[in-house]
Amino acid sequence: METENYNKNILDARKSSIVITKGCDGKKGGICCDSNSVSGSVSQRACVYCGARVVLNPITDAYHIVHGPIGCSSYTWDIRGSLTSGEDIYRNSFSTDLQETDIIFGGIKKLEAAVDELMEKEENVKLIFIYATCIVGVIGDDVDALCNMKSSQYNIPVIPVKSPGFSGNKSTGYRMACDAIMKVLLPYRGKKKRKAINILGDFNLAGEMWIIKNYFKEMGIDVISGFTGDTSYEQMIEAPRASLNIVQCAGSSTYLANRMEEEFDIPFLKVSFFGIEDTTASLIRVAEALKDEEARKKAVLFCSKKEAELTEFLSLYHKNLAGKKAAIYVGGGFKAISLIRQFKAMGIETVVVGTQTGKKEDYEIMEGLVEPDTIILDDANPAELETFMREKGADILVGGVKERPLAYKLGIAFCDHNHERKFPLAGFEGIYNFTMEINKSINNPVWEFVS
């Protein structure tokens, strides 16, 4: 791909992370992804700590103590929009707030005092996560040892989450979080199994976990625990009893699913509850995997009823939306894939699609879904997003917090599909919200004032 803009605005080191689809005959794959960001490029990515924090944060009754200077704790204080039906301890921000003397003499004493203080002052502490940020390893704090000691002293899990920002990218952080979850679960290995599932990779943003749980209730399938949306310690430790794991956010949770399969012998199924097609297929596949014919029938019935309602609803919006062009820039590959599908159903063509942490196989699926000449990007920076959105004439961008102002400045409509979503976008309910959100942004009269 050799357009003029492309050569002008794109760093050489970034060119292998951008692909232009060639249609069915073209060779697929070949995108460079899952690598480190380039220094001096304005990446939209965060770090290892961020990855670990976003995965674990929704565990509602855990104390999340951030060991490091104050920033890491400040910036992640109640930012995820994960809702709770139980405790709200996770909505507080706990930090050891390391100072210069701690950097010189070590911060482990402060951390120990913090844990002791917590145990002394708060009642019924069930679970503590301790995040070790950038400098903790550098100044030689042995967080692992302290956690072991405190776990046995207080007889509760005190789990280290080793997440120095530099030790990889956000995906590394997801793995660290999954390892931390496994540390909580491992003592409960060997529990008697029952026919029930765990939902992995849903964080109950705007209550999405509740929507999905309702579907399974409708089908007569028990859900033991979510990971990690609206989940409590008590629910988590029941998780090894499940007979099936379903994985929604594959980027963050496939690793957890793999480990749970190894340790607890729970097979897993990758699912997506975004879009009519994917939601329906996922529910039916779960019933099939559980060999529950009755649940399958219920799912088919339930989904076709929902789909019929939605078809009517979508036709109302079709004239508003058909023929528009979408750009997608989201965290993981699976979400991007579902978005492409749902946009298709709405008559919207995806012209630019990128992710922060997509895997090679995700990008291959995307290539199969989009029209020729679509731009596919891994770890894009604002310059690239701008260049390609302009070149392709995108009408709407689906992204996260840092992309919103970029879209608006370009006069492009926007839908947040990340922490700042205010309405659930999952399941059939999500289609209503998503369609209305896309419509209210794309067709808002405010764009008339943009010159």
Added chain:
Amino acid sequence: MLDLTPKEIMENRRMTINPCKTCEPVGAMFCALGAEKCMPHSHGSQGCCSYHRTVLSRHFKEPAIASSSSFTEGASVFGGRSNITTSVKNVFDIYKPDIMAIHTTCLSETIGDDVGSYIYDVEIPEGKTVLYASTPSYEGSHIQGFANMMIGFMKYMTKKTGVPNGRVAIFPGWVNPGDDRELKRIARLMEADYIYFPDHDGTLDHPMDGKNEYFHSNAGTSAKDIAALGDCQKLISMGTYCSTEPSEYLKKECKVPYSNIPVPVGVKLTDQYLLELQKITKKEVPAELEEERGRLVDLMLDAHQYVYKKKVAIYGDPDIVYGFTSLCLELGMSPKYIITGTPKDRWQKEIKALMDQYGVDESEYVVKADTDLFYLHQLIKNETVDLLLGSSYGKQIAKAEDIPIVRMGFPVLDRYGNPIQATVGYAGGIRYVEKIVDTMMDRLDRDVEDEDFEVVM
């Protein structure tokens, strides 16, 4: 909401819970975004830069551009020299700023990266500037980072040529773009020829023009102006904690005398700003400003009965909290809890001196620096207040304790239109008196019995 906060006050806690501050680098990044065509650069792990951009974007509802050294394991062991070299090349190749303002992080400070020598060695394109400031996250707060970055700019760019330019330098401290516009307007009305630094008017509240430029022309303090700070006749700097150290630096290096005044919130502090300008320009205060002042005082008189002796908790950054404490005292309110997370003990004495001016006895309020919102919540659980005044993070307390809240300071993450309007000056005073009084009266309307409910108030 916030169910875990115990009523029994925990002094000398070992943990910070629900902070009322953040780390130095974000202050440096914010400061650097107030210079014309300047790319802030975070020398550390990728997440730092990402978090800072996110919080700035969420407060200003604008893109906040900045680049990162994107540290890897290797860099954290062998040092980040090559990250700086690559970054400088990439940033100038792609984004083409005039200035690249590098700040450090806890990581690069702890491993001992000597950024000063790295950028001394690096190849910098003709006519461009690369500068740096040390902003270790484990010291001070974001306020210190802001001050350090101002000094960083001056260290690398400000010259004393020996030829006085007769201009007055104005350091506004950490304020919103709307405040920048207001402070500059007042300076213009007072006929001052000023250099205003840093200036976020137009950089972090750029008007919608259908263009997405990384750097806007004629927005932010220009390189020429930053250089010329050394030849100014006088400096007026605002806010003890944002601006004293940069003022001292300019005085020491370039012999520019300064007056440090509080951030001009409310009547008296705005008067003080005008007086400082007047000392330099020797001009009469124009009728336009006289009238604005009159309207503010008139409004305060009209509404005073609704706020008199109402208890207010004010929390946030030290300079802006000082300003708002003053405004609340002028309104006859009772500042009950005055809190900052920034670790500066001296601030407590300054607040006390302010309270003394109004004859408020020490037993009637709590002032505390280097603390957090968990502490504030505990205080409130023991004796509640009528109003919260501070950042968005107070809304959890507001909900838990059913107290009305007026947002001010940084960050305001959950409301729109705040940063583009003034907090300072008589205009800012009018805006905030209205906000405070409206909020109190809305609450009154909500809570009164039907028989006491009035249309005319």
